[in-house]
Amino acid sequence: MKLFEYQAKELLKEYGIPVPESELAHNQGEAVAAFRRMPHPVVLKSQVLAGGRGKAGGILAASNEEEVTEAFGKIMNLEIGGERPSCVLVEVSVPHETEIYLSITLDRGARAFVVISSKAGGVDVESLKGRVIQKISNKGITKGEAQSVAMKLHLSGEERERFSRIVANLERLAREKECELAEINPLAFTKRGGLTALDAKVILDDNALFRHPEFSKLHPEDEFEGEASRQGFAFVRLEGNIGVVGNGAGLVLSTLDLVADAGGNPACFLDLGGGAQRERVEAAVNLVNKLPNANRILVNIFGGITRTTDVAEGIKSVIEQGVMKPIYARISGAEEREAREILAKTPVHLHPSPSEAVEAAVRSQ
């Protein structure tokens, strides 16, 4: 699992590795406020997992509030590698002279983790002749080994000390957090003689995530959003506990608002689309049933092209397949009486209006 830059940098900070002052902005207001709080100029950086953000236009400099506003808008609207950012990192721009590439990664042939470093940062590090590779024991890198990396890079004095501390800290991070890769590229020597991680990339060992609950909330949505999209549902993972399912994007949006207004928290947005038949309803309810943060399901259907009896049959069939989270449903439209009859002997809580169904779902528990 790959982390976003800001998450990777939070880890670096936690491990005592200097990073430029920065703040995360989810909207224009936050971006401007962050800008006001820090020295200028700044850079705004798209928080996507895809590489090549700079060339794609996902990293823009700004020297005044107008430029921040403009850059923020541009970055939020820019898709990079099929991915749009959900936030932007506003970061103090760091003038610097030289760059170093530094990473900790697994060498399969050597059956060990290694430090890789070279004196020029940038993307083509693999080809550089001055590349230093140092095997790391399972206990971690020693001070002497970290210093020998620095020496092989011809660093001396204060620079050597600072760099080898960073090597040691990055290695400890990679070891303790169980990273497949922990990379700083570039690590910059600033004009004032300090060292700062300008960009960072961290990939975690998926098999080790069970030991790191601190990461469990980072990308919870991928699996479900992927499955939903494959099945052709419009689906958005949210953070609450009420799984919201309906037919028609507007109706589901409106249901989310009702849930929020009633003090509840939706766990997802799931639009069945038009004309959903039994199998699709089954698939949708099953999906929300699997969603770990949903502990109940709210179904809001207004039948038009969708037949309410198909919806009812789908829900019934899912219930017959096994234990379910509580379902609160409102089913209106043609044949609604027949639909209600189909669900009469099931544990589904049927309500005549969306407000009542929402109220019941929010109040339950």
Place this chain on the structure above:
Amino acid sequence: MKLFEYQAKELLKEYGIPVPESELAHNQGEAVAAFRRMPHPVVLKSQVLAGGRGKAGGILAASNEEEVTEAFGKIMNLEIGGERPSCVLVEVSVPHETEIYLSITLDRGARAFVVISSKAGGVDVESLKGRVIQKISNKGITKGEAQSVAMKLHLSGEERERFSRIVANLERLAREKECELAEINPLAFTKRGGLTALDAKVILDDNALFRHPEFSKLHPEDEFEGEASRQGFAFVRLEGNIGVVGNGAGLVLSTLDLVADAGGNPACFLDLGGGAQRERVEAAVNLVNKLPNANRILVNIFGGITRTTDVAEGIKSVIEQGVMKPIYARISGAEEREAREILAKTPVHLHPSPSEAVEAAVRSQ
């Protein structure tokens, strides 16, 4: 649906828009051969759909064969936005002075397609004040309209003529191929006064693909590879007609070789993984049953942690669900007798050895 750069450039060429001389290379040999056939230096460009290839290191220059070899290897190993290239475009490097941004896209508010152009290429075109927007009628752009775009960009003489021809041709391409977006960025004025499309991006209207069978083979694999990956199968779409399913990557690889050696063509590689139970076998066979290029299914199972009776039950259950493509199977391992009994009354063609099953599958029809 987005096209790869080389596909987009083939379209440009077809529509009379100059593009640099280039060849597609799938391996190092092809890359070097292409290099030998064209003027130097060249650039090697990763063929991925993700943006930001340049910054990610997916576009590298090369002046001699060694550099071509090195650049090819680097690019093929470089993941951009989670995507690895399956080929590299080797292209003559074009010295140029100025760049233009040019695109044809849908303006929802205006309910029309528009030409957008500006005198500086590059990613930040949206912010440029010199941006020209020209509405296009459904019949296409007129010569006069194309020239007026050129005039608004302050082009004159031969440059204006050349540019407006390109505008007209790009518009015709976008209209005839039904593109959501047809973009040239940058369009370069070369030192010799010509205009050349250095990079191109084409996104097709998915709803119109039924009218364009020429595109139907471009990304056929996505849907099935996506579904297979969601279900946790190792799956690779291939071009033949025999769907190959087995347990264990090595065994399936070996089965592909047997099929190819026998003169057959595999339609896919599907590894059930270890310990597959009935439902997973069902899902796998169903997936291959849906694969349009597979007209028969070859199942090769050697039970270890996988129970052969589970496999047989899975296959039987799929057959009971409806019409199936012919299945040729070899099932060995513990409980193989019971497994064969389960399949005895089904239309599955059971063979005692992989060679015989492969032979039967290849010879059939």
Place this chain on the structure above:
Amino acid sequence: MILPRRGEAVIVQGITGRYGSLHTKLMLQYGTRIAAGVTPGKGGESVEGVPVFNTVKEAVSKSRARSSILFVPAQFFYGAAEEAVLAGVKLLVAITEHIPVRDTLKMLELAKKHSATIIGPNTPGVIIPSQGVKLGIMPATSFKPGRVALFSRSGTLMYEVANELSSNGFGQSLALGVGGDPINCTTLNECIDLAQGLNETQEVVIVGEIGGDAEERLAKHILDRGFSKRVVGYIAGRHAPREKRMGHAGAIIYGDYGTAESKINALKEAGAEVAMTPMEIPLLLRKRRDRRERT
């Protein structure tokens, strides 16, 4: 836009398909006079007692219909729409989704040239309860005759709002969905212009949603041109997260663009009242009517 009246003949294109035949039955039940159907190659058959013709021309000449509802698959849609316009049909209700965008643009152009109107594509259609006319797939029971014109960007949410209105005594003079595709052949602005001319219409309810700027454009249109009737708006998605595509292609908020706030403010600046929930719409209407009756 000329909407059909009670007893006026309309035709159904694609009448023999799954949805075409089902909704022919439901529209007939509502009272719509489906006088003919069209499915090439099925001329001579009948669906729910409605005769089927091979061409729109035949169907129109037999029925004298000026309106058509289309359940034709996306691939054949443009041809069917063109055939209808050339046969003299003046109102086309395009239920079909996944129509190529260039087909929609060509349809729109052709329709303008022949003074025809297209509702949709990807629309639930239009319903005029007082006339017993339904050209759409909406559930009939939610709509009652009355004086509110209801225009919606969303299908099922239109049903929901109609249901709230009807059950609170606010019937509808008409209800129309503009459709969920990138291009709406009839825009919210054109809907307002239509409502201006309908005597039986006292108030207008606009059902919008996050994303795009159709509501902002509507607000500007009202401010620019003026509009003499009361407008109540409702925008779905106040609590939607940003940067997430909420079902419809355009239902996504970037930065501050496309937010419910922006739409609510625009509508308010144009003099509309805005309800926070579908249930609040009839409450606002009641207040206004009460106030009006007081003044």
Place this chain on the structure above:
Amino acid sequence: MILPRRGEAVIVQGITGRYGSLHTKLMLQYGTRIAAGVTPGKGGESVEGVPVFNTVKEAVSKSRARSSILFVPAQFFYGAAEEAVLAGVKLLVAITEHIPVRDTLKMLELAKKHSATIIGPNTPGVIIPSQGVKLGIMPATSFKPGRVALFSRSGTLMYEVANELSSNGFGQSLALGVGGDPINCTTLNECIDLAQGLNETQEVVIVGEIGGDAEERLAKHILDRGFSKRVVGYIAGRHAPREKRMGHAGAIIYGDYGTAESKINALKEAGAEVAMTPMEIPLLLRKRRDRRERT
């Protein structure tokens, strides 16, 4: 590496789980002397007549076993392996997959320190037909006693090749899968070193596959150190497309790296013969044995 002999006690860690209990039965049926099992908290129970203990220490002290096969879930694997090594176990067969890579590295280090060997992780295990010893999940019927040592990167393909060998009269002195994880605690090179010392082994069969460079490393090892026995190789994936991940994490060809050709050439340069199909392996062995008998 000291492999267990006939009648030698072995233990099963994770014996009460789904796979642990099933394969305990199958290993017992094969003749393996499963003397004890371990599952923390289930001490006192029994599986297939095998007593279960809470700790490896107890199981080892009661059974005197020096070998263990582990069906322990990935999360608990390192602890179980450590417990085994500290209790004196010298051979660990790690069937489990999805073990965190740092756990594997730590296990490997600990094992080296205590002169223990780990096969795997993510291995089908090892089988020694002449001794009636099976520490793994392979189907017993495919393996027969004989003089061929079979080492494989792939699980089921090892069964396939064993089956071909056995049905053509070439039994196996042992068969061992190195595992499908990024780190193999026992490498193909170590397998060859083992085979060098086994008197009953006359030929070695190596089953490789596309991707990575384990076969090239093996070829280099043979050329560097010398190897006195006959080697027949087989590489799966000659017809695999490039740039596609074929099941195993490493089974992917980039450019010319990881191709079957590269591996076949390397093995041939190291003096091995290379079969094109599993069926050809016994044919090559037969030719060689015939030739040998002639000389």
